[in-house]
Amino acid sequence: MPIKTLQIPTADGQADAFAAFPEQGAPHPGVLMYADGFGIRPVLREMAQELAGHGYYVLVPNPFHRHGPAPVFDLPEYIGEEDRHAVFGRVMPLIEAHTAERVLSDADAYLRFLTDQPEVGAGPVGVTGYCIGGLWAMRTAAAHPGQVAAVAAFHGPVGADGPDLFAKITAEVHLGHAEGDMTPEALGELNRALDAAGVGHISEIYPGTVHGFTMSDTDAFSASGLKRHWEHLLPLLNRALAGG
Numbered sequence: 001m002p003i004k005t006l007q008i009p010t011a012d013g014q015a016d017a018f019a020a021f022p023e024q025g026a027p028h029p030g031v032l033m034y035a036d037g038f039g040i041r042p043v044l045r046e047m048a049q050e051l052a053g054h055g056y057y058v059l060v061p062n063p064f065h066r067h068g069p070a071p072v073f074d075l076p077e078y079i080g081e082e083d084r085h086a087v088f089g090r091v092m093p094l095i096e097a098h099t100a101e102r103v104l105s106d107a108d109a110y111l112r113f114l115t116d117q118p119e120v121g122a123g124p125v126g127v128t129g130y131c132i133g134g135l136w137a138m139r140t141a142a143a144h145p146g147q148v149a150a151v152a153a154f155h156g157p158v159g160a161d162g163p164d165l166f167a168k169i170t171a172e173v174h175l176g177h178a179e180g181d182m183t184p185e186a187l188g189e190l191n192r193a194l195d196a197a198g199v200g201h202i203s204e205i206y207p208g209t210v211h212g213f214t215m216s217d218t219d220a221f222s223a224s225g226l227k228r229h230w231e232h233l234l235p236l237l238n239r240a241l242a243g244g
Contacts, residue, residue: 001021001048001049002020002023003018003019003045003048003049004018004021006018006059009109009113010065012065012102012105013065013066015106015110016061016062016070017060017062018048019048020045020049020052020058021052021056021057022052022053022055026057026118026119027120027121028119029055029056029057029123029124029125029241030056030057030114030120030121031051031057031126031241032059032107032110032111032114032125032126032137033047033058033127033133034060034061034063034130034133034134034136034137035060035062035063036133036212036215037094037131037132037133038075038079038087039063039064039071039072039091040062040070041070041071041075043215044060050230051233054234054237056237057117059113059114059117061106063098063106063136064094066097066102072094078217078219079215095132103136103139104143107136107143107144108143110140111140111144115147123242124147124148124241125147125148126148126150126152126237127141127150127151127152128154129152129154130153130154130155130214130215131155132157133153133156134153134155135153135156135157135158135160135161138153138158138161139161139165141171142168142169145169146170148171149171149172149240150173150174150236150239150240151171151172151173151174152173152232152236153173153174153175153176154176155176155177155211155212155213155214156175158175158190159190163196163197166194167197167198171240172200172240173200173201173203174201174202175190175202175204176204176225177204177205177206178205178206178212179206179209180209180211181210181211182205187204191203202232206225207224208222208224208225209222209225210222
């Protein structure tokens with residue numbers, strides 16, 4: 001799949017981004033993909049290309065564009081246990097600075113840009129996110145209920161904003177939780193809140209996984225967890241976006 005480097009106008013300047021999409025058969029349904037806290041790097045390009053291969057135009061913005069173009073700081077090629085402390089020390093201030101207000105301002109710009117692309121067809125879009133990007137995806141879906149028809153979040157803190165966020169979501173939702181992040185009791189509480197808000201959802205713990213399980217460049221990676229992620233994400237987008 002080809003990759004195009006892009007600049008997205010936002011209220012706070014240009015956000016660097018990339019898009020992956022099929023070479024033929026345009027227009028395609030649009031998908032906004034939020035990276036995890038480690039940001040844009042080769043594994044995100046691989047995942048975007050994999051999704052694009054199923055017939056989607058996938059836009060991946062740099063969430064930390066206010067601090068510079070990606071990569072905002074140097075990352076090891078493989079993030080192992082010995083690297084995590086130092087890497088989190090660099091990334092946590094960026095995550096903390098990316099307030100809910102900034103998330104929503106950027107989401108407006110990202111979705112406007114995505115739907116304006118000539119390769120993207122008319123109709124609803126999907127949003128997916130990883131780690132903290134999962135929370136950003138949920139916030140985006142809640143802020144754009146008429147536009148976002150599918151939202152998926154993997155090993156993300158999706159309950160951080162409480163049930164008021166769920167009440168604004170009209171999209172179909174899939175939440176894939178890491179076993180290391182979510183107890184069965186906490187899952188039950190979360191799912192009851194989704195039910196009470198009337199959100200159509202699948203929300204489940206992926207067995208044998210720890211936080212970050214989708215990312216093959218970290219020691220949290222789970223091949224079975226990533227496979228399960230695709231087995232849920234692709235049918236969700238196919239149902240909600242009329243097929244890729």
